[in-house]
Amino acid sequence: MTEAACRVSGLSVVYRTDAVLVDVDLTVPVGAVMGVVGPNGAGKSTLVKAMLGLVRPLTGTVEFFGRSLGEVRARVGYVPQSSAIEADFPITVHDAVLTGTYGELGWWGRPRRAEHHRADQALDRVGLVELGRRPIGELSGGQRQRVLLARALVQDPALFVLDEPFQGVDAHSQRAIADVLEELRSDGRTVLAVHHDLATVQEHCDHVTLLNRHVIASGPRAEVFTRDAVRTTYGAATSDEFGGLPA
Numbered sequence: 001m002t003e004a005a006c007r008v009s010g011l012s013v014v015y016r017t018d019a020v021l022v023d024v025d026l027t028v029p030v031g032a033v034m035g036v037v038g039p040n041g042a043g044k045s046t047l048v049k050a051m052l053g054l055v056r057p058l059t060g061t062v063e064f065f066g067r068s069l070g071e072v073r074a075r076v077g078y079v080p081q082s083s084a085i086e087a088d089f090p091i092t093v094h095d096a097v098l099t100g101t102y103g104e105l106g107w108w109g110r111p112r113r114a115e116h117h118r119a120d121q122a123l124d125r126v127g128l129v130e131l132g133r134r135p136i137g138e139l140s141g142g143q144r145q146r147v148l149l150a151r152a153l154v155q156d157p158a159l160f161v162l163d164e165p166f167q168g169v170d171a172h173s174q175r176a177i178a179d180v181l182e183e184l185r186s187d188g189r190t191v192l193a194v195h196h197d198l199a200t201v202q203e204h205c206d207h208v209t210l211l212n213r214h215v216i217a218s219g220p221r222a223e224v225f226t227r228d229a230v231r232t233t234y235g236a237a238t239s240d241e242f243g244g245l246p247a
Helices: 044-051 069-075 093-105 113-125 141-153 171-186 198-204 227-234
Strands: 004-015 018-029 033-037 059-064 076-079 159-163 190-194 207-212 214-220
Touching (some): 018 190, 018 214, 044 059, 044 159, 069 076, 141 171, 171 190
Antiparallel strands (some): 004 059, 207 214
């Protein structure tokens, strides 16, 4: 059996009386770059938040590398949407990235030269090292998204979970984020990313989960990312631009 970086079994989430996710099963193999794709309201962001314990599920279990999240938390890095950063929060770009080291330092630990150097290296990877001393509120949305990615990079996790990393960011930031994801793929890291753009799934992802409250299909992109599966996920009104997909 292929080693799983993450395994979700029977996950259901209900908001009041609205079933947002229903009996979701999902396996992310180690080394995969998996895109979670589906229409607005399909439960994509809820899925990753429930996996990470940020939303309480009604039913189901989630394992990371065969264990509970609490046992392997240091091996899992989370990159939320850029709106997770308060624009008026009084912190510099460098210090925001540095918070990614706090988990290993413990309650009383203080960042040393080594941690500051790692923060600068992470900022360099996302193309923002020259803005390290700038207040985070002065950055664009795309730049703030790259800061959140750098904060995860400084943790050096084995699995990266990203919620809409390309949503609402400028073209330069999209390219910078895509380059980092390609580096992670080359390094054998695992990536699970909520992804909104069907047209670029084949460029960024080698595994795909098609989701609309429940899983329509999940697995290697060449096997599951088909025209019929996309139409089932999105409904009959899918764009002709996806006509090049296999049936």
